[in-house]
Amino acid sequence: MLAAVSILASCGLPRVGPTKREIFAGSVQRQGDAFVVSVNDRVTRATAVVPALGFSETFQSAGVVGSDVINPGDTLGLTIWENVDDGLLSGEASNSTILEEVQVDGSGFIFVPYAGRIKASGNSPEAIRRIITSKLEEQTPDPQVQVRRIAGDGSTVSLAGAVGGQGVYAIERPTRTLSSMLARAGGVTIRPEIAQVTVQRGGQTGKIWFQDLYENPAMDIALRGGDKILVEEDTRAFTALGATGTQARVPFETQTLSAVEAIAQVGGLLTASADPTGVFIFRNEPAEIANQVMGRTDLIGAQRLVYVLDLTEPNGMFMARDFVVRDGDTLYVTEAPFTQWDKTISALTGSLSAVGTVATASTALEGI
Numbered sequence: 001m002l003a004a005v006s007i008l009a010s011c012g013l014p015r016v017g018p019t020k021r022e023i024f025a026g027s028v029q030r031q032g033d034a035f036v037v038s039v040n041d042r043v044t045r046a047t048a049v050v051p052a053l054g055f056s057e058t059f060q061s062a063g064v065v066g067s068d069v070i071n072p073g074d075t076l077g078l079t080i081w082e083n084v085d086d087g088l089l090s091g092e093a094s095n096s097t098i099l100e101e102v103q104v105d106g107s108g109f110i111f112v113p114y115a116g117r118i119k120a121s122g123n124s125p126e127a128i129r130r131i132i133t134s135k136l137e138e139q140t141p142d143p144q145v146q147v148r149r150i151a152g153d154g155s156t157v158s159l160a161g162a163v164g165g166q167g168v169y170a171i172e173r174p175t176r177t178l179s180s181m182l183a184r185a186g187g188v189t190i191r192p193e194i195a196q197v198t199v200q201r202g203g204q205t206g207k208i209w210f211q212d213l214y215e216n217p218a219m220d221i222a223l224r225g226g227d228k229i230l231v232e233e234d235t236r237a238f239t240a241l242g243a244t245g246t247q248a249r250v251p252f253e254t255q256t257l258s259a260v261e262a263i264a265q266v267g268g269l270l271t272a273s274a275d276p277t278g279v280f281i282f283r284n285e286p287a288e289i290a291n292q293v294m295g296r297t298d299l300i301g302a303q304r305l306v307y308v309l310d311l312t313e314p315n316g317m318f319m320a321r322d323f324v325v326r327d328g329d330t331l332y333v334t335e336a337p338f339t340q341w342d343k344t345i346s347a348l349t350g351s352l353s354a355v356g357t358v359a360t361a362s363t364a365l366e367g368i
Helices: 002-011 020-025 041-047 057-061 125-136 178-184 259-265 287-294 316-322 337-367
Strands: 035-038 075-081 096-103 109-112 116-119 144-150 156-161 167-170 195-201 204-209 228-233 237-242 248-251 274-285 303-309 330-335
Touching: 020 274, 035 287, 041 287, 041 316, 057 204, 075 125, 096 109, 109 125, 116 125, 125 144, 156 178, 178 195, 178 228, 259 274, 259 316, 259 330, 274 287, 287 303, 303 316
Parallel strands: 035 303, 156 228, 237 330
Antiparallel strands: 075 096, 075 144, 109 116, 156 167, 195 204, 195 228, 237 248, 274 303, 274 330
């Protein structure tokens, strides 16, 4: 029996991956190429790095654009009243002239009959009203001018991604900040916890968590014409392997994810086969963090680190709760030693049963 067990074990029975002994055998301390580190309070503090998202000072310091400032491409509505029956612009039946939808050209000018070409961009409707009045006063007595800014394409932003209505939107008085423009587009259509908002302005790019727009008002930046806004889902993920409920690439469901949450997200440990003393996190760690974890200063470049969590220790669950899982991590849970022994016995008894069945069948045939 012992000989048969030894033979089966040497043949290599099916298993989910390396054993805990094999992982430790690959450590640098044993001439391997990975540092194997037991997780403690110092390690959790050194590795608790969460991607920082936010807008630079350039984005935050940009003031809110005046809603009445005219830009090239905007559309203006003009109405002119003259204090004579037969004026320059009006006919005999009316003393007013309405010039609807006068668009500001690419150079920022508009043309008004008898007033000529007027610089509109950079001015407010009130400033344009005074300019037109001044030019017409020389030709008609006491002209009255009204200028209205109609939403045009002079100051617009484009929204794409997971928003209610993708498209190009004009910056108007109610939509001069990022949060109000997102609301104007129908809001985000994905879970707010994993929504990221990216703003491109010229050669600069800023990214922020959607929830931070409301938790940190300073990040609700003022918009500028030409801004491109993209709302997308968080792309971070980790890989789960071994004796867990699911073996797959698993996306993050929150901004931060602990080892306990990662285990729960894949269905927990398999009670029939998992070894709670062998929960591993495989990660390529930057040199600055690896040096802190290992208490060294000579490590250069990314280092392979294997973090070990023993859930059976008195504070093991607390360590797993505090240890932060990062993008690209591999969560691996080893099988309990009993599982491999059980597989060996099952393979052996199954083989002997098959042999016994064949022998019984042969005896029966000989009797016939």
